[in-house]
Amino acid sequence: MVHDNNNLRSIRTGEGGIMTEHLKQPGFRERLAQLGYLLKHTFTLIGRDPGIIRPWIRMTVYGLIMINVFFLGILAITLEFGGTGTLLLLAAVSMFFYKHFYYTRQEMRQSWLVSETLQGRQRGAGEAGTRVAELKSIVRSIGWMDILVAWAINMAQRSAKAGALVRLFMKGIEEVWDLLNHYLLPSAAVDGYGVREGVSRMKILQDNVPETLVGVFGIDIASRAVGAIMGPVYFILILLALGLGLWVGESAPAFYAGDIRSMLNGVEAEFLPATMHFSWLPLLLAIWIGKMGSMVLERMTTSVKVIYFSIFYMRITHPDDIIPEIRGDLDGYLKMEDPAPSPVTPAGDAVPE
Template sequence: MQQHLRKPGIGERLGQLAYLLKHTFTIVGRDPGILRPWVRMAIYSMVMTTLFFAGIFSIVIGAYGFGALLLVVAVCMFLYKFFYFVRQELRQSWLVSEALQGRTRSADEAKARVREVRSTARRIALIDMLVAWMLSMARRNGNAGRLVRLFMRGIEEVWDLVNHYLLPTTAVDGCNVREGIGRMKALRDNVPETLTGVFGIDIAARAVGTIMAPVYALLVLLAIGLGLWVGDSIAAFYVGDLREMLGDVEVDFLPEVMHFSWLPLLVVLWMGKLGSVVLERVTTSVKVIYYSIFYMRITHIEEIIPEIRDDLDSYLRMEAEEVTPVAGQDAPQPDSAG
């Protein structure tokens, strides 16, 4: 598997994400319900992030009990998110497979389908949690050798690929984790020649970090400016004179006294994190949709409605051709799918 994993450069990552954002929702645009799992995951992430920052704010202003409660809830949501996200991604994958076959399914039908594979969903979530924990420990351990960090990065990339193929094998065909992993070799061996170059591609790898890095830099500069403007007006967030914090650094053009508050820094970090988690959910949903289409193209090509089969190859290769909506111009518009 690993020898087929291709890691794109920064420019290619952003180009992939731009293409997929443009064309993915064209393919599934006739069934808006496919986007509902993304909406749920984005809202969940925003609530979790807001509770975390609200907890810090509450503790700083002296509401220790309330702040601690908010932090505990945020931590619980962080742990539960692995299970919640997997269920939503399975729903999305199944809805995509049904749309490719010309069928529009409701939210209740998607929920019922995921309930049928709930044990596999839990196992995928537990593996996802374990991988995330291992990566976190490797990053925090400053003594970890370069080989260890490279190994963990390889684990992260391989699991990301395996995870996104496990979702459609589970949602569409009801495979468990072992069966899904075993099927991946057969999938690889049966990829059409025109698509062999994209089977193991790491779609939009680290695109969120690439996009958000300059945003965070601008937000921090804005926070410093606002922190100086707020100054010592809010005692709980006042940290002192910025010139004293700079120590021996002499900057002649700065005022002699620069009162600084870190409240704006907390606020802009919260705003930046909100943008980051929403973009991360967008990227993940695009990947779920992409790999679900790939899986259907390889394993269930005869079940895909004929008028879009040729367009799918262009989409999967991320070529410039326009893609036809899966359900045609006269497809019904559902109110409650997803």
């Protein structure tokens, strides 16, 4: 796969100075190609160890519960169950806040399990949990930084005073943090480095990148691929919801929005019916379904990125600890050029061809 070198951005690491490697922004087609490659080969490469897949399942279940609680709260309030709806919405907000810490913990578990698999050791979920429990202060630090970045970006997007340059700058901060976060996870899980140490070591990591992987270090893997996929899906869902909303009409009084013709001040259009009663229930359900699909794809994408960067981290920092049977195949996978990387079994041995 050829990486697009256009639209480069410098990464400022703070403690470690300015990295000379740049964050390479892939184009639309390349984002989808990267995501497709990672989804196809990542779990094959590290083996189908349920311990590695389990954190993704946990994060997905958590995200789906959070989304369903939120929309159930809206439904409850609309159906005049105000007390229940309020409690559900408060629970959803609490889950939304706590997800930053929960996701970080699960991603760190996954990163540690990947590193152990590459070294030929099969570990269980309990051992991963014990390892991450030793790093709880680092988990909290990363979680709080994730919240801070998300809050700053949200404020910039909502503020009427924020100009285009501010929004562009915050978008760059989001992309840089995403990249830093995926290096901080294995740095903490494998070597126990805190956030400050992990950030300060970014320049050292860059300098230790093998010649065969030069240019890969700063690539923003599968950047915004989920949005690129879900955009058309949302468009279709909303079109279907608008049609169903007109068909449902007044039959669901609690969700009745009114007559569209009246809302448009009786705009003259002879080809339209005299009355167009609209229900927003199908629209709510369409957004609900879309959010759940987006959540599943987002968590899957995040998991393969955690695995990818954990493998890359091990390749840079602990190349001699990787089992010989798989060591030579990693570069092709990391550059996303190997059409069929050799898998590693749960026991850590390469599967013979």
